[in-house]
Amino acid sequence: MCGIVGLFLKDAALEPQLxxxxxxxxxxxxxxxxxxxxxxxxGDGCPDQLKLTVRGADxxxxxxxxxxxIAGLVRDTHLVLTLPAVEEARVRAWLATQRPxxxxxxxxxxxxxxxxxxxxGAVAERFGLAQMSGTHAIGHTRMATESAVTTAGAHPFxxxxxxxxxxxxxxxxxxxxxxxxxxxGIAFSTDNDSEVAAGYLTWRLREGASLSEALESSLTDLxxxxxxxxxxxxxxxxxxxxxxxxxxxxxxxxxxxAFGSEYRALVGLPGIETARVFEPEPARVYAWERH
Amino acid sequence: xxxxxxxVTSRRELNAALHALAADTRETQWRVENPMGQHALAxxxxxxxxxEIAGHAGYYCAGMNQRATVVIHGNAGVGVAENMISxxxxxxxxxxxxxxxxxxxxxxxxxxxxxxxxxxxMKGVDIVVKGSxxxxxxxxxxxxxxxxxxxxGDALGDSIYEARLYVRGAxxxxxxxxxxxxxxxxxxxxxxxxxxxxxxxxxxxxxFRRYGSARGLYTFHVDNAAAY
Numbered sequence: 111m112c113g114i115v116g117l118f119l120k121d122a123a124l125e126p127q128l129x130x131x132x133x134x135x136x137x138x139x140x141x142x143x144x145x146x147x148x149x150x151x152x153g154d155g156c157p158d159q160l161k162l163t164v165r166g167a168d169x170x171x172x173x174x175x176x177x178x179x180i181a182g183l184v185r186d187t188h189l190v191l192t193l194p195a196v197e198e199a200r201v202r203a204w205l206a207t208q209r210p211x212x213x214x215x216x217x218x219x220x221x222x223x224x225x226x227x228x229x230x231g232a233v234a235e236r237f238g239l240a241q242m243s244g245t246h247a248i249g250h251t252r253m254a255t256e257s258a259v260t261t262a263g264a265h266p267f268x269x270x271x272x273x274x275x276x277x278x279x280x281x282x283x284x285x286x287x288x289x290x291x292x293x294x295g296i297a298f299s300t301d302n303d304s305e306v307a308a309g310y311l312t313w314r315l316r317e318g319a320s321l322s323e324a325l326e327s328s329l330t331d332l333x334x335x336x337x338x339x340x341x342x343x344x345x346x347x348x349x350x351x352x353x354x355x356x357x358x359x360x361x362x363x364x365x366x367x368a369f370g371s372e373y374r375a376l377v378g379l380p381g382i383e384t385a386r387v388f389e390p391e392p393a394r395v396y397a398w399e400r401h
Numbered sequence: 402x403x404x405x406x407x408x409v410t411s412r413r414e415l416n417a418a419l420h421a422l423a424a425d426t427r428e429t430q431w432r433v434e435n436p437m438g439q440h441a442l443a444x445x446x447x448x449x450x451x452x453e454i455a456g457h458a459g460y461y462c463a464g465m466n467q468r469a470t471v472v473i474h475g476n477a478g479v480g481v482a483e484n485m486i487s488x489x490x491x492x493x494x495x496x497x498x499x500x501x502x503x504x505x506x507x508x509x510x511x512x513x514x515x516x517x518x519x520x521x522x523m524k525g526v527d528i529v530v531k532g533s534x535x536x537x538x539x540x541x542x543x544x545x546x547x548x549x550x551x552x553x554g555d556a557l558g559d560s561i562y563e564a565r566l567y568v569r570g571a572x573x574x575x576x577x578x579x580x581x582x583x584x585x586x587x588x589x590x591x592x593x594x595x596x597x598x599x600x601x602x603x604x605x606x607x608x609f610r611r612y613g614s615a616r617g618l619y620t621f622h623v624d625n626a627a628a629y
Contacts, residue, residue: 353537354498354517357479373438373457373478387457387476389497389516392536 112278113139113230113251114358116339116369117379118346118398122245124365124380129242134378135370136239136249137231142371143251146264147233148225150274150341153244155220160198162191163223164205165261166212175208176201186236187261188215188224213262213299218272220244220343225264245400248341250276257302267305269296270312272343277304278356278371281334307332311340325349325395339369347397354392361385367398403428408435412442419469422448438478443471446488460497463490466507482509485526498535501528504545510599517554520547523564529599539566540576548595550604558612562619566612567592569604578618582611 115135119125129151136147155161164172169189173182180201181192189212193201198217205212216223224237230251234240250265257263266274281287284303287310292298296309310331314324321342328338328349335355340347348369350358361368361376363385370376373387390396405415415433422428431452436442440459443452446469454462457475467486476494485504492500495513502518504526511519514532518540525544533551540556542564552570559576565588566579575581584592584606592606 354535357497359476359478359497372459373476374459377437383456387494389495392517 111142111253112356113142113371113375114249114276114278114337114339114369115139115371115375116246116248116276116341116346116348118246118367119365120367120400121365125245126243128244128247129238130240131379132247132249133231133234133239135368135375136234136251138375138377139249139251139371140230143253144229145254145259146225146227146252146261147230147250148223148252148264148266148276149234149237149239149247149249150216150221150223150266150268151239151242151244151247152220152272152341152343153222153242155218157219158195159219160193160195161216161218161220161222162193162198162201162214163216163221164189164191164212165215165225166209169212172209172212176204185224185238187226188237190222216266216268216274218268218343221268221272221274221341223266223268223274225261225266227259227261227264246341246346248274248276248339248346250278255280257300262300263302265304266341267300267302267308269298269305269309270315272341273308273312273315274341275304275308275311276339277307277336279334279336279351281307281332281336283333287331303334307336307338315342321345321347321399322395322397325397329393337371344400345397346399347395348390349395350390350392352393358390359387360390360396361387402430402432404432404434406434407437407439407442412439415442416444419443419446419448419450419452422450424448426450436475440478443469446471449488457494466490476513477511481511482507482526485509495532496530500530501526504528506545508595508598514551520545520564523547527595527598529595529601531599531601533570536573537576539564539579542566546591546595548592548599548609550601558614560618561612561614563614565591567609568612569609572610572612575612578615579612580615582613584609584611 265276268274281303284306337356436456438459444464447467451470459478461480463471464483470489472491477492477496482490483502485507487507492511496515498516499518500515501509509528511530517535519534519538521540523542529548536554539558543562546565549568553572556576558579589606
């Protein structure tokens with residue numbers, strides 16, 4: 111099953127409410143995915159700085175050990191490190207050698223990425239999602255099929271800077287695709303099929319494709335059933351497989367574009383009564399960008 | 402007129418109240434407020450009552466309907482009026498996938514578009530879609546009529562049995578064993594009746610093309626035609 115939610119704001123006035131709105135959407139999708147939940151949120155950031163979201167235990171003191179120019183914010187089992195972009199290699203090397211128990215879940219100028227096992231509402235609460243602000247966010251509630259119920263198997267997956275993907279469905283050719291992507295330098299940290307889809311898009315974007323083009327080609331290269339919602343630093347996109355196995359509904363107003371696995375997830379959004387509510391067509395890429 | 406506000410009353414209470422109605426009930430006009438996309442609203446009705454749903458509905462709304470008239474003032478989720486036996490279901494907005502799936506009878510009217518697999522395995526229902534329908538519609542459709550004022554997506558009528566498909570706009574592609582057939586007087590009559598029943602005016606039966614089974618995929622014997 112699984113549930114997906116996404117909210118992409120057009121109106122900056124709503125930015126302080128982003129986390130609260132998405133927390134509500136995630137909670138409603140609990141019965142589609144009670145195993146685990148996760149979300150990526152695009153908040154503040156500046157061009158010469160990088161945010162690394164790190165997951166694990168004993169997070170207090172990590173930022174301090176990295177030196178005074180690194181800021182750290184601990185939220186439950188996750189730590190967001192904010193560092194000068196030029197420090198990325200040093201920080202990653204330090205984490206790999208000094209704290210190999212920690213996993214980097216997301217990296218980019220603005221992305222923060224949280225995931226945990228448990229009911230979606232509880233996961234949102236643990237990380238204080240309702241208090242977060244930002245321009246767009248994507249969330250997922252998971253009912254596991256292809257790999258175990260672990261935090262690492264929870265969505266979203268991020269395989270490139272400021273990129274993330276959530277997936278409802280399952281892929282059949284993820285093993286062979288993984289073997290093609292790994293020699294291209296795309297690194298995977300789990301056995302999850304959805305992470306391979308994220309890696310595939312990262313590879314296509316790196317090769318110069320636009321987000322729309324990358325998704326377009328995934329219709330040929332990915333075998334399986336899927337509804338994807340994808341986030342980039344300034345973009346938000348949706349794609350369903352050609353026979354539209356998995357449910358999807360969208361709503362658009364002057365203030366936002368919203369995605370839900372079911373309309374119920376969108377009920378709490380402002381102005382939903384008069385929003386244009388529609389079902390995205392199979393095999394058609396829907397993409398929005400902020401300029 | 403009973404008004405049920407789903408912001409305060411549960412869906413189970415609503416359905417239980419509708420199921421408890423006697424055949425000769427005098428509470429024949431129901432209104433459901435704040436549906437908020439909840440699933441399985443007004444399912445399994447078996448009384449000649451009218452239920453107005455004031456907003457978007459979730460999955461399987463008005464499923465298994467008998468005799469009742471259910472009007473959805475918004476969009477309907479997956480499987481609206483699935484397995485309907487009789488009565489009428491009217492969606493004022495769009496319908497999601499598998500609208501009218503496996504339905505045996507009654508009339509399903511969709512004012513907007515219907516997504517993929519509209520009328521899949523339909524067994525006698527009449528469906529009128531004023532907009533367009535998605536791919537794989539009328540898959541294995543057995544009996545009944547599907548009338549589409551707009552366009553049809555890929556693989557219309559794949560593996561169709563004896564349902565009649567009428568499309569006014571473009572058909573992206575026909576499925577296996579589905580072919581175009583001429584519109585005879587009885588078809589024009591049927592179209593006129595269904596357009597009238599759906600409240601469509603200003604549209605002529607001659608604007609449609611008819612599609613149906615080439616009867617090459619299933620064991621069809623013309624001697625048995627009356628049984629279909």
